[in-house]
Amino acid sequence: MNDSLIIQPFSKPVSGSVQLPGSKSITNRTLALAAISGSKVTLEGALFSEDTRIMVDSLQKLGFSVQDDETAKSITIEGRSGTIPNAEAELYVGNAGTAARFLTALLCLRDGGCYDLDGSPAMRERPMRGLLDALEKHGACKVTYKGKDGHFPFTLETKGLSGGYLEVDASASSQILSALLIVAPLAEGEPLIVNILGETVSHPFIDMTLGMMEQFGEDPEIGGHTGPFKFRCGPYTAPGASYQIEPDATAASYFMALPWVVGGELLLPKCGHIELQGDIRFLDVLGQLGGSFDEESGTLQVKYPHRLIDGFTQNFNPISDTFLTLAALSPLLNTELTITGIAHTRKQETDRIAAMATELEKLGQNVTETEDSLTVHPDVEAMIALTKDAPLGIDTYHDHRVAMSFGILGCYDLHGDGRPWLEIHNPACCAKTFPNFFDVLESLRS
Numbered sequence: 001m002n003d004s005l006i007i008q009p010f011s012k013p014v015s016g017s018v019q020l021p022g023s024k025s026i027t028n029r030t031l032a033l034a035a036i037s038g039s040k041v042t043l044e045g046a047l048f049s050e051d052t053r054i055m056v057d058s059l060q061k062l063g064f065s066v067q068d069d070e071t072a073k074s075i076t077i078e079g080r081s082g083t084i085p086n087a088e089a090e091l092y093v094g095n096a097g098t099a100a101r102f103l104t105a106l107l108c109l110r111d112g113g114c115y116d117l118d119g120s121p122a123m124r125e126r127p128m129r130g131l132l133d134a135l136e137k138h139g140a141c142k143v144t145y146k147g148k149d150g151h152f153p154f155t156l157e158t159k160g161l162s163g164g165y166l167e168v169d170a171s172a173s174s175q176i177l178s179a180l181l182i183v184a185p186l187a188e189g190e191p192l193i194v195n196i197l198g199e200t201v202s203h204p205f206i207d208m209t210l211g212m213m214e215q216f217g218e219d220p221e222i223g224g225h226t227g228p229f230k231f232r233c234g235p236y237t238a239p240g241a242s243y244q245i246e247p248d249a250t251a252a253s254y255f256m257a258l259p260w261v262v263g264g265e266l267l268l269p270k271c272g273h274i275e276l277q278g279d280i281r282f283l284d285v286l287g288q289l290g291g292s293f294d295e296e297s298g299t300l301q302v303k304y305p306h307r308l309i310d311g312f313t314q315n316f317n318p319i320s321d322t323f324l325t326l327a328a329l330s331p332l333l334n335t336e337l338t339i340t341g342i343a344h345t346r347k348q349e350t351d352r353i354a355a356m357a358t359e360l361e362k363l364g365q366n367v368t369e370t371e372d373s374l375t376v377h378p379d380v381e382a383m384i385a386l387t388k389d390a391p392l393g394i395d396t397y398h399d400h401r402v403a404m405s406f407g408i409l410g411c412y413d414l415h416g417d418g419r420p421w422l423e424i425h426n427p428a429c430c431a432k433t434f435p436n437f438f439d440v441l442e443s444l445r446s
Ligand SMILES: O=C(O)C1=C[C@@H](OP(=O)(O)O)[C@@H](O)[C@H](O)C1
Pocket: 024, 025, 026, 097, 098, 172, 173, 174, 175, 178, 201, 202, 205, 320, 321, 344
């Protein structure tokens, strides 16, 4: 793919059906749960992208048998009942938050292992301390940092996970808690009780973890879904020989938004059956923008009979991966938009609040940031003036969601004559979760 992609606006309302990739979060959770189960499982409808490739490659380096078939979108993995086959490995987790946190916890199940872990430059800045401190304090590992304390790269000398009582600060990322919950039932001896210190962000992802642990035969004994959590001891059992992965609800958010931008309607097969992913609640946000949704045989139909353009305030903490989808469209609203609850996204692929603010300001929008919020005062006239002579370039900061969100905005026929006005730099960064995003968008145009 070229270094830059000029987005061709849609000259007529969109219609058609979008085949979405499998969920990143469910694919990488299934791989982690299956690896430490006593079962052989085939993931169907799995995501094939950078983040899941990293998980598959790492599990193979650790000695697990993992076979994948990208054409069939299936991955088969043989569980080793909590054993990590190889005692030594060098793992590279790129910028995959799920792989970084889930693998770190998984490794600690091995007594006497020594693993070197590193990530991309962005990952070296992302929060790991809550997880590493909890594991180290519990005696499950010794961590030697090779760069900045609390961050990648580090060496993990692992000692096995014992039962007892463990406290974790997961206020920087829910993945820290999810990682511990995934390994908790494999603790040796007495059951492991996991207690949360302070607030957790993105709580629907904790529900996803607990829901999938339940599918794999575990159920917390106490504390419900807010903790403390206590599981029985023993490996997981897969719910069957195959496991169907839901389509990715965050990826769906771009195509839920597209008909609002260009008119028309889209069909999203299997999106009517999404149960594990909180991001499907982005539909409630779009409902406030006039969206109407029908569900037939699991296919979700998205259309906008009334294109409401009033702005509003919304706490995006539970669905923070989708805040960029809405923020990028804010220039097309007619009143101010405020998004709150997103401080933790400053420590994700990039500082997402700063990235969105910078790019929206480039488009002439009046933007105010606080530590945990973003307010946009839309100014469509300024955007028209700034793009009248040539397409304006959007920087994407190696963040797939910045690229995809502004990609949807660029589909709007801003000048009324089909002239392109937005150019996405480094569109290939979508490979993290949705490698063919811009091809799918193009197919809808024709
Ligand atoms: O557990 C998961 O699969 C995820 C949890 C969320 O991370 P944070 O809890 O760090 O927000 C989300 O942003 C990420 O894309 C996927």
